[in-house]
Every structure is written in C-alpha cells, then in structure tokens.
C-alpha cells in the first residue's frame with residue numbers, strides 16, 4: 001500500500017452489485033429497479049420481492065436524501081477509517097433506505113430529517129464509495 005493509497009477498504013464487487021460500483025466510480029448513485037413494477041431495491045436482489053420478477057435494471061438516483069438514524073462506532077477500533085466515523089441510515093428522495101457514512105458533520109449536530117446529498121470517497125483498489133454530506 002503506497003502512502004497515498006486510501007485507508008478505506010475496497011468493496012467486494014460481484015455480479016449482482018457491479019453496476020453499483022461502476023456507477024459510483026463515475027460519481028453517480030444507482031439503485032436496482034424492477035422493470036415490471038418499478039420498485040427500487042437496495043441492496044441489490046436478483047428477484048423483486050414485491051412482484052417476483054427477475055427483470056431488473058439500475059436506475060440513477062438524485063443523490064438527495066434525509067437522515068433517518070445514525071451511530072458513531074466506538075468498538076472495535078476501525079483503523080481503516082478516519083476518527084469520528086458516523087454510520088447513518090439515509091432515506092433517498094426516491095424511497096430506498098441506504099446504510100452509509102455521514103461526513104463533515106459534528107455528531108451532536110446530526111438530526112433526524114437532516115437534508116444530505118451523496119458524495120464519493122476513494123477506497124483501496126481504485127474504487128469510489130457513496131457517502132453523504134449535509135446539503136448546502
């Protein structure tokens with residue numbers, strides 16, 4: 001690992017989630033949608049739990065959302081992340097709830113319903129991962 005290599009671990013890219021990581025590398029947030037019924041599913045699933053269709057396609061999201069819940073992990077230590085890491089559940093404008101990191105926000109300033117927007121952080125292996133920051 002070089003000195004400039006990001007500390008964040010690389011994602012586990014597989015056949016089902018490759019679209020998600022390819023979109024993130026381009027600075028876009030994509031979520032899997034069921035073509036027949038339009039339901040959005042995250043994490044990606046091979047079959048729609050609503051209508052049982054297997055005809056799925058990635059759809060680009062706005063990147064805007066609101067904070068539903070959040071924690072600051074304290075144990076075990078996570079040396080691959082910066083101090084003050086916040087893990088949050090964010091409700092996307094389009095509906096799906098995603099687990100993510102909330103950056104650039106003092107922990108005490110976070111509140112339910114807080115407006116946030118997606119950004120992308122580099123990981124090891126040259127990937128990017130969607131994270132969220134307060135919306136301006």
Ligand code: ZN
Pocket residue numbers: 034035036037038039048049050051052053
């Ligand atoms: Zn469906």
